[in-house]
Amino acid sequence: MNGLERLSLNQATIRAWGVREAVAACAQRGIAWISLWRDKVNEYGLERSAALLRSSGLRISSLCRGGFFPAPTEAGRKLALDDNRRAIDEAATLGTDTLVLVCGGLPAGSRDLSGARQMVEAAIAELLPYAAERGVRLAIEPLHPMFAADRSVITSLAQANELAERLAADMVGVTIDAYHIWWDPAVYREISRCGSRIFGFHVNDWLVPTPDILAGRGMMGDGVIELRRLRQAVDGAGYRGPIEVEIFNHELWARNPDEVLELVMERYLREVA
Amino acid sequence: MNGLERLSLNQATIRAWGVREAVAACAQRGIAWISLWRDKVNEYGLERSAALLRSSGLRISSLCRGGFFPAPTEAGRKLALDDNRRAIDEAATLGTDTLVLVCGGLPAGSRDLSGARQMVEAAIAELLPYAAERGVRLAIEPLHPMFAADRSVITSLAQANELAERLAADMVGVTIDAYHIWWDPAVYREISRCGSRIFGFHVNDWLVPTPDILAGRGMMGDGVIELRRLRQAVDGAGYRGPIEVEIFNHELWARNPDEVLELVMERYLREVA
Numbered sequence: 001m002n003g004l005e006r007l008s009l010n011q012a013t014i015r016a017w018g019v020r021e022a023v024a025a026c027a028q029r030g031i032a033w034i035s036l037w038r039d040k041v042n043e044y045g046l047e048r049s050a051a052l053l054r055s056s057g058l059r060i061s062s063l064c065r066g067g068f069f070p071a072p073t074e075a076g077r078k079l080a081l082d083d084n085r086r087a088i089d090e091a092a093t094l095g096t097d098t099l100v101l102v103c104g105g106l107p108a109g110s111r112d113l114s115g116a117r118q119m120v121e122a123a124i125a126e127l128l129p130y131a132a133e134r135g136v137r138l139a140i141e142p143l144h145p146m147f148a149a150d151r152s153v154i155t156s157l158a159q160a161n162e163l164a165e166r167l168a169a170d171m172v173g174v175t176i177d178a179y180h181i182w183w184d185p186a187v188y189r190e191i192s193r194c195g196s197r198i199f200g201f202h203v204n205d206w207l208v209p210t211p212d213i214l215a216g217r218g219m220m221g222d223g224v225i226e227l228r229r230l231r232q233a234v235d236g237a238g239y240r241g242p243i244e245v246e247i248f249n250h251e252l253w254a255r256n257p258d259e260v261l262e263l264v265m266e267r268y269l270r271e272v273a
Numbered sequence: 274m275n276g277l278e279r280l281s282l283n284q285a286t287i288r289a290w291g292v293r294e295a296v297a298a299c300a301q302r303g304i305a306w307i308s309l310w311r312d313k314v315n316e317y318g319l320e321r322s323a324a325l326l327r328s329s330g331l332r333i334s335s336l337c338r339g340g341f342f343p344a345p346t347e348a349g350r351k352l353a354l355d356d357n358r359r360a361i362d363e364a365a366t367l368g369t370d371t372l373v374l375v376c377g378g379l380p381a382g383s384r385d386l387s388g389a390r391q392m393v394e395a396a397i398a399e400l401l402p403y404a405a406e407r408g409v410r411l412a413i414e415p416l417h418p419m420f421a422a423d424r425s426v427i428t429s430l431a432q433a434n435e436l437a438e439r440l441a442a443d444m445v446g447v448t449i450d451a452y453h454i455w456w457d458p459a460v461y462r463e464i465s466r467c468g469s470r471i472f473g474f475h476v477n478d479w480l481v482p483t484p485d486i487l488a489g490r491g492m493m494g495d496g497v498i499e500l501r502r503l504r505q506a507v508d509g510a511g512y513r514g515p516i517e518v519e520i521f522n523h524e525l526w527a528r529n530p531d532e533v534l535e536l537v538m539e540r541y542l543r544e545v546a
């Protein structure tokens with residue numbers, strides 16, 4: 001027991017590495033989990049990635065990501081569903097039970113948030129039987145409201161919970177990312193409400209000032225989020241799964257990857273575990 | 274009747290102008306309302322600004338702004354209260370019944386959002402009798418959650434409503450700013466809930482992509498907010514007051530002020546009225 005049993009490296013944190021380098025680095029350091037991104041898996045090869053994971057002994061906490069459902073036309077929405085079915089297949093091949101959904105923003109040219117939200121719900125409902133057959137759970141990740149227009153019209157944990165409750169299926173739940181939900185006065189109430197629907201937990205930090213909207217997230221401990229309190233709340237709701245470190249940050253991406261991984265481990269232990 | 278009866282120029286939209294230039298420009302164009310900022314009033318002089326407003330016939334929709342209540346020490350919180358009492362006095366002298374509150378972020382060095390929220394509530398409660406004696410209403414402006422750390426721990430209309438309901442005084446209410454609340458799935462329900470507590474309504478737009486966190490707000494019509502629908506909802510809740518155009522935008526600040534004011538009028542009529 002090194003205290004790192006639940007730590008998962010989300011591959012987005014160290015973009016310089018492909019699947020091979022990331023898997024090797026985690027295995028070498030006794031990190032038990034990894035979360036992969038589809039573009040990186042595609043570069044290395046799907047079957048090859050799956051074989052590498054099996055031989056490494058590393059477990060895969062999630063595949064990032066499905067979603068981006070709203071589109072201006074029926075044809076566009078169908079394309080998105082097709083792509084999500086491929087993502088579900090990839091998750092099953094890789095051996096993870098969780099596909100993270102970044103649900104998508106407003107369709108091009110639209111201001112209709114309600115309509116986009118209905119498109120998201122309809123799409124997840126349509127995907128659910130396909131996902132269930134393959135043993136893949138759909139994890140709705142509410143994004144910070146600053147991404148409402150272009151990345152996710154699902155902007156709070158309450159909204160993700162309501163959506164999951166309406167869909168009422170074992171295979172639909174939520175991924176809780178500290179960066180996206182920390183500001184919410186209802187966050188602890190909504191974490192309790194999730195119960196067994198928590199399919200993933202992401203940690204990182206909110207820097208002050210925020211250097212960049214998309215890629216200005218911080219290393220745990222460098223910002224203002226009460227990470228241990230959030231982790232305890234997530235545990236209190238019954239979650240026992242892996243904890244992904246997912247940080248989009250230009251400055252970290254430019255640093256030596258091995259140093260970043262060491263820092264991830266150190267800060268995870270100090271701020272989260 | 275030119276359709277501009279409710280339009281108010283919030284001075285932050287045209288930073289090149291001082292009080293004198295902004296008042297003259299509005300009066301010349303038949304804009305009936307203006308909202309002033311304390312720093313600009315201070316530059317021109319408080320009594321002088323009040324006299325100018327009286328002689329121009331322009332009405333002042335609000336003074337921006339009070340707030341920034343949380344502080345690490347008792348002495349710091351007292352300084353904030355003193356400054357807010359001065360702001361209330363200034364509002365009364367200028368002849369506006371509304372002081373906008375940007376409530377403040379986390380105290381330096383703190384991660385305790387709940388604690389900061391309690392400081393906000395305690396401060397407003399303490400200010401209320403002072404404000405009431407001077408006929409100045411305190412308008413809590415929930416800010417976009419991306420400002421939770423450094424500008425306002427009050428991040429949604431629901432939270433502002435709950436706060437105002439707990440304080441339960443005629444002189445406390447909310448200012449609704451489209452930029453800060455448009456993303457919220459509960460926004461229409463919460464606007465209805467405000468009822469007579471709506472003390473102000475600000476319009477602007479959310480650009481995609483957002484060019485800057487603080488000063489990347491858009492001119493009405495350039496972004497994705499359903500402004501007319503929001504205006505109708507605010508009216509539906511019973512609000513009949515002025516509608517402030519408040520846009521923080523580097524690109525607009527660099528343009529010819531007269532052109533910007535013409536554009537404000539044109540877009541207000543096209544997108545809001």
